[in-house]
Amino acid sequence: MAMSAPPPREAHRRPSTLDVALIVWPSFLAACVASLLFFATVDPELLRDAGPRLLAGLDREAGYALGFLFFWGIGALASTLSVYLIRTDRPVRRDAGGGAA
């Protein structure tokens, strides 16, 4: 079972564990960086005081955690789109000439 060409893409298959990992993991890394940069310059308490009523009563710890989860969520959304677009790409036609295998 050595190296072999990957099987042709299927347009509509069920999402795999790997898809989930490809969504959750890069967005987690991005969320770490985003939280670091964002909260180094912005104090969550200032955000709370300037933000909507909904945030009232939250302390800094809640701010950091919610901020992190927010960044993670946005990142996951982007990763989901990327994975979706890659997975639903038009299958490569092997019989047509010129296509790289």
Place this chain on the structure above:
Amino acid sequence: MTTPRLRAVPAAESGAFYAAAEKIYPREIGGRFSRLRQSAVIALLGLFYGVPWLDWQGHQALLFDLPARKFHIFSLTLWPQDFLYLALLLIIAALSLFFFTALAGRLWCGYACPQTVWTELFVWIEQWTEGTRSRRMKLDRGPWTAEKVLRKSLKQLLWVALAAWTGFTFVGYFTPIRTLGPAIAGLSLGPWSTFWVFLYGLATYGNAGFLREQVCKYMCPYARFQSAMFDKDTLIISYDEARGEPRGPRRRGTASRAAGLGDCIDCTLCVQVCPTGIDIRKGLQYECIACGACIDACDDVMDKMGAARGLIRYTTEHALHGRPTRVLRPRVAVYSALLLLIGGVLLYSLFTRMPLILDVIRDRNALYREVRGDRIENTFALKVINLDDRPHSYLLTAQGLQGLELIAPAEPIVVSAGSVTDIPARLDAPRPVAGGVHRIALTLTALDAPRIHVHEKTRFIGPAP
């Protein structure tokens, strides 16, 4: 580097394009590199679990106090204003990774990566509860006997306990660790601290117990781009094909060459010990985390066969082809120059760091006021931030205009350690010299330590001349 090895599986079977990951049972191994890795595991995890318990001058030596937005690093207290240091530190970390990769290959992966280090610890527990590789394989194949249930439960129990302790320690870097234990015992731990304990604990369990080598194979970006830092003089772990081939089994004491064989006896021990389950004899592969387990295994076998060690060894591509290896080469020089430069900047700015900030904000309501005695007055709001870990009294002075007088509510200005004081201040000057706009400087000096002083520029505005 070779291309990623994908194995085709019938799509109907798994529904995925990738082979379902086969469980890898790394075989236990002793030897030089195993000992080195074990020492690294003990040192690094010892630091991780131990450092939060260190105290320094009455506070936790290393505490990233996020709720207070202050980082305590021994005597040093860093504020959000000191973000530059963190940025420089991250750049240094990235450059060091490049530097060591160019020089010695994947040292990071084999010895220092948290994934490797915690996986090693989890595997120790697995070996202790479930036995050697062959016993573990037998146990997994066999029926659910009482012994299997017992061994598996014990392993899970230890794993979960270790993961929970890891999550606890992680949160201990952000919340004083000595208050954490009592808070958990009294069920009074804040919801977010609880959340982070669980998240980090879960990540540890999942990554080190369950995912293991799959993190390196499918999730690690460094594994994919590290080859960009490699060249033909980079230290790699390699099988000496010229010496080993043609491989094949033989009786001990057979003269290999005479039998038309190379030194590899094809015992596959190098494959069995590999934590990522690859065959190093197929060449350099991106799954190889350079842990050296195959070197230890092969050295043992070569010793038993009476052949020289090093059929699998740390070497370079140049050395394998009989060419000299250069340690100093342009890319190493560039990485080390950058490291020295940025490290120097970091050290210099740390040592000359002024633990005092003065913010000057002009009154926005009126440019100036005429006050008695034919003088012109400007009003300012001052913010004095004492970044030091002890209180200071400061003297405020103003220069830049003849006859300029400073009226502050209290002299000297006393600011306690690590806190901020707001001070309204007024400057006035005689009308004849005050006309127009003048640049002036405010100077704040600590009375007990003249080294601690800041200059802040602002403007004094009078009526148009």
